[in-house]
Every structure is written in structure tokens, then in C-alpha cells.
Amino acid sequence: MDFGENQIYIGNVLIRQKLIAKEDLDKARQFSDKHKNAMGPVDALVKLEILTEEKVLKSLAIDLGMAFVDLTKETIAPEMLEKITAEQAKQYHIFPLCMDFDQLVVATHKPLELEHLDNLRLVLGLSLETVVATEKDIRTAIEKYYSASNVSPDNANKPPHDKGTEDIDVEQALINYLDKNKTADANTDDLKDIDAPVIRLVSSMITEAFRLRASDIHFEPQEKYFRVRYRIDGVLVEMKRHPKQLQASITSRVKLLAEMKLAEKRLPQDGKIKIKIKNFDIDIRTSTLPGVYGESVVMRILDKRTLSVGIHNLGFLTDTEKAWNELITFPNGVILITGPTGSGKTTTLYSCLHVLNIPGRKIITVEDPVEYQLTGINQVQVREEVGLTFSSVLRACLRQAPNIIMVGEIRDGETAKIAMNAAFTGHLVFSTLHTNDAPGAITRLVDQGIQPFLVASAVRAVLAQRLVRKICKECKYTYPALPEEMKILGIWDQQGSQKTPPILTKGKGCPQCNGTGYKGRMGIFELMLMGPEIQQMVYDLKSSVEIRELAIQKGMRTLKEDGVLKVLNGSTTVDELVRVTKIGEE
Numbered sequence: 001m002d003f004g005e006n007q008i009y010i011g012n013v014l015i016r017q018k019l020i021a022k023e024d025l026d027k028a029r030q031f032s033d034k035h036k037n038a039m040g041p042v043d044a045l046v047k048l049e050i051l052t053e054e055k056v057l058k059s060l061a062i063d064l065g066m067a068f069v070d071l072t073k074e075t076i077a078p079e080m081l082e083k084i085t086a087e088q089a090k091q092y093h094i095f096p097l098c099m100d101f102d103q104l105v106v107a108t109h110k111p112l113e114l115e116h117l118d119n120l121r122l123v124l125g126l127s128l129e130t131v132v133a134t135e136k137d138i139r140t141a142i143e144k145y146y147s148a149s150n151v152s153p154d155n156a157n158k159p160p161h162d163k164g165t166e167d168i169d170v171e172q173a174l175i176n177y178l179d180k181n182k183t184a185d186a187n188t189d190d191l192k193d194i195d196a197p198v199i200r201l202v203s204s205m206i207t208e209a210f211r212l213r214a215s216d217i218h219f220e221p222q223e224k225y226f227r228v229r230y231r232i233d234g235v236l237v238e239m240k241r242h243p244k245q246l247q248a249s250i251t252s253r254v255k256l257l258a259e260m261k262l263a264e265k266r267l268p269q270d271g272k273i274k275i276k277i278k279n280f281d282i283d284i285r286t287s288t289l290p291g292v293y294g295e296s297v298v299m300r301i302l303d304k305r306t307l308s309v310g311i312h313n314l315g316f317l318t319d320t321e322k323a324w325n326e327l328i329t330f331p332n333g334v335i336l337i338t339g340p341t342g343s344g345k346t347t348t349l350y351s352c353l354h355v356l357n358i359p360g361r362k363i364i365t366v367e368d369p370v371e372y373q374l375t376g377i378n379q380v381q382v383r384e385e386v387g388l389t390f391s392s393v394l395r396a397c398l399r400q401a402p403n404i405i406m407v408g409e410i411r412d413g414e415t416a417k418i419a420m421n422a423a424f425t426g427h428l429v430f431s432t433l434h435t436n437d438a439p440g441a442i443t444r445l446v447d448q449g450i451q452p453f454l455v456a457s458a459v460r461a462v463l464a465q466r467l468v469r470k471i472c473k474e475c476k477y478t479y480p481a482l483p484e485e486m487k488i489l490g491i492w493d494q495q496g497s498q499k500t501p502p503i504l505t506k507g508k509g510c511p512q513c514n515g516t517g518y519k520g521r522m523g524i525f526e527l528m529l530m531g532p533e534i535q536q537m538v539y540d541l542k543s544s545v546e547i548r549e550l551a552i553q554k555g556m557r558t559l560k561e562d563g564v565l566k567v568l569n570g571s572t573t574v575d576e577l578v579r580v581t582k583i584g585e586e
Contacts (some may be wrong), residue, residue, distance in 0.1 A: 315522030
């Protein structure tokens, strides 16, 4: 058994899990020193019978968050042997166990050798799920199953090679891509510092994130390891903890692709990557932030497919969708979308522009940053450092005679005033504000110095929104609502006793939803239309609380009420409603 180049790390894991004492590891080091280049300290622990190979690998599997399997008890389907050749199994120290949709589960006795595993991912074009097994079991399985499936003796007995033809093709393609996209600051030495295994590793992580529908990849340096998390359906999920020594190379690789300065590690940087995954053009907005243990890197995956799904797939209930479709076809006025960061405002805006983008209309957007590049739309990137602010660009836009203007965010009174005036001169203006609800947007504009009569006359409607996760259709099941869920949903009679429990829906968790029970997200909405009575309240400088009460009387459905309806129709769960609206904390 050869535990490879990470034996100090493995030794510390064994001590931390109290399988050995420090003295045992010191004894093993002394023994390995006598056999120079023949074995490492963990190899010596097994040789001295202080621990067995199985105990070492089980301990390592626990530390890495992997499963340990006994291959002698596994039944292998014959078609698995077609996924990986005998030569590849020997070369990469793995054995195929099963397919989980497009994810191949393989057993390895070298889970820390990332080069082998990530190279195999690219060669096979599959996502890999890794479990741990002993070297003896893997060798036995290879001999047993591949000989039984009439593997060619020439291929089966060929010694492992350093780089096969497939490896060279994959590596060369990635290096060619790197050469084409290197920055002016990157030189030949920079390229040599980023070795091929790390290139493959970063590439596989981006592909994996896309497959899992992640919106962000977070590379987070910690004191003793390098953590990778994906944001899937709005929730961060820890995917991997890499050894600390990979941190610098992974960070450099990402910075190089995003055209950032490799040598600059003291200041935040922003960049952008354009790639193609499964014939889809993907933009990745990248940012770095210096931290105590190194640079934190976030890659936001911008998938244009989300913009063409149509307004009807955003999650509107029928009556709200009908009202919204009428609003966005008005020839002039201001339509505002509110909500915190990450509530889906940009997706709603772009979905509207996608519908309105026809040859007979001129559309201009003013954004910071431009997240999605849309064909047929004139998009302007704000650059405040050179004086290209929202207000200055918006003024210039009006001289371009557009039909529709989209302002990424109303950040100050000057921008707000120009947007209001644009509505009076025959333009339809879309924009966003950071407020908790729809009525709050009105008072926020007044607080920014806009005259109440301007706000009341220009604003057509305000849409507040949040995002909730949708129940996975593949593993959903129904059940009678629990008493505490009925209380949260407000399903009680006047005496406070329970009514007949409604039938609710949940997801059990399956491979399609990665075991979460949720797949995809949808909006919950609060649409306030500016009728005459609400306009009068704005003239009279009434508070947002008073405006809200009147809007509800006039038929506005609140965020919570919209969410409750979507729980009752089986789209989402009570847990999601509580998480997003905090309805259960009142």
C-alpha cells in the first residue's frame, strides 16, 4: 500500500481522530527514514501493524466527508465496465460502481490525488462521485470483473502510462484556451505556475456547478483548508474541502481566466469569463476579496437561458400575471421592482425586456454591472470612477429617443428625478429599489427628495418580490398539514380551533434534486397598482404603513399571502415560506 504524497496530512487526521498517538507517528517516521524513498510514515504505520489499511482509509473518508465501501459486498452491473476501461481503472486507481443519472460513482484508494480524478472527469465527460475502498479490494475487483468481461489482454496488462492520447488532447485544449485569454499582465512564467492538474480541476468545478444549476461558486480560504461552496437554489452548499496547498494555484487560475492582475493580492478585483458548456454560452462574473487566510473568490454564473423562459414561468399567479402583462405594455410611466439583493429583481427585469424586445422598439439599459448581454438592446455600463454615473448616462439616454429605458438601480435623488421626468416625456422606465415591501418604495422616493406629485403621477406600479425554492417534481409527496403548519398558514376558525387540515406537498429528496427535495426557484410577489386613492395619499405625504393598509383594502395581495397560496397549491413548502418571509416568527 502506498498512501502517496499526503502522508503528513493523513497522519494528522489519524491523530485528530485519536486512532494513534503522536508517539506512534514519530515511531513510524523513524522507521520510514530508515527506508528512504521506500515508504512514508503512514505506510510505516501499516507495515508496523499499528493500523490496518482499512482503518486508515476509513478515517480519511470520514475527514473528507466521503463514504467507505466494502467492494466484496458490492454487486457490479456489467454495463459499468463499459464506462471505464481496465487500463483507466489501473491508471487512476479506481473502480466503477454505478451510475446515478449522469454521475458515475467510483471507488478509489487515493482520494487525495485530485489530478487523477479531475483528469478522469474530463476524459470521460462525466461528473464523478467518489467513495473510498482499500487498494486490495480495488485490485481484486479489477481482476475479477474485467477478466470476466473478456477485456483484451493487451489492454488489461499494459502498464499505466503517464499521459494517454486523451489526456494530451484535454490538456492541450485547456492550455490553448488559456493562451488565447491571458491578460496583458500574464507572461510565460505565470502560465508555468499554473499546472495542468489545477487547470483541469477548475474546469471540472465550473462544469459541475453548471450541472447542479448553481448560481455562484465560492472559493473560501480557511486556516487549514480551502473550501468550495456552491449556491444552489439560493442556498449555499459545501461541496469540497481542498488541501491548503492548492489554494494559490486555484486562485491564480481563476484570476487568469477572469483577466485580473495575478500579482495584485492586496485589493479587491472584478473580472469576467466567457465560456461554452454543453453548447451554451455562459458568462461568469468574478470578484476577489483579500481576507485573513488569502483571497476569497466568488464566481457568479450568468446563464442566459433563464431570461427566455417567459414571464409566465417567474411564478406569478394568474391574476397578478395578467395585471403585470398589461403594465409592461404601457407607453410611458415608471415601473419599480423592489426587494433585497438576491431576490430575483434582475431576472424579472430582463424577462420583461426579453418580451418587449421587438424591432419596432428601442430599448436602452443603464447597469452596474451589465450582467447579461442581450442582442438588440443598447446596454451601457456605469463607470463612476470616470464620471459615467447613472444620472449622467440617463440624461444622455433621453437624447437617444428610446421607447423603453431600464435603470439598474435608483441610488440617489438625481437619478430618481430624471427617471420620473422621463416618464412624463413619453418613456417607459423600469428600475429597482432596495425596500422591504411595495409601499415602502413610494416613501423611499419622497425621502430622496422627489416631489410627491412627481412620484404619484409618474409611478404606475411597484412590484415587491422574494424567491422561494420549488418542490422537486420527481420526489414530491402529499401529507395532511400539521397543526403548527396550519397556524403559520393562518388556517383557523374564529374560536382558534383547527379546520380540516389541507393537503400539503414536500419533496423526499432524490438524485434529481441532490437530496434536497427542491429543484429550481420561483417568485412570491406583492403588486401595488397606483390608483387615484393611493396617489392622493402620496400627495398628502402619508406613511408607508397607511399606504399599505389602503393598498390591501384595494386588493393588493401581500408577499406572505402570495406565498401561502403557493404552499397550498403544492409549489413550495411551509419551511420555505418561513425562511423567506419570517412569517412564523411573528
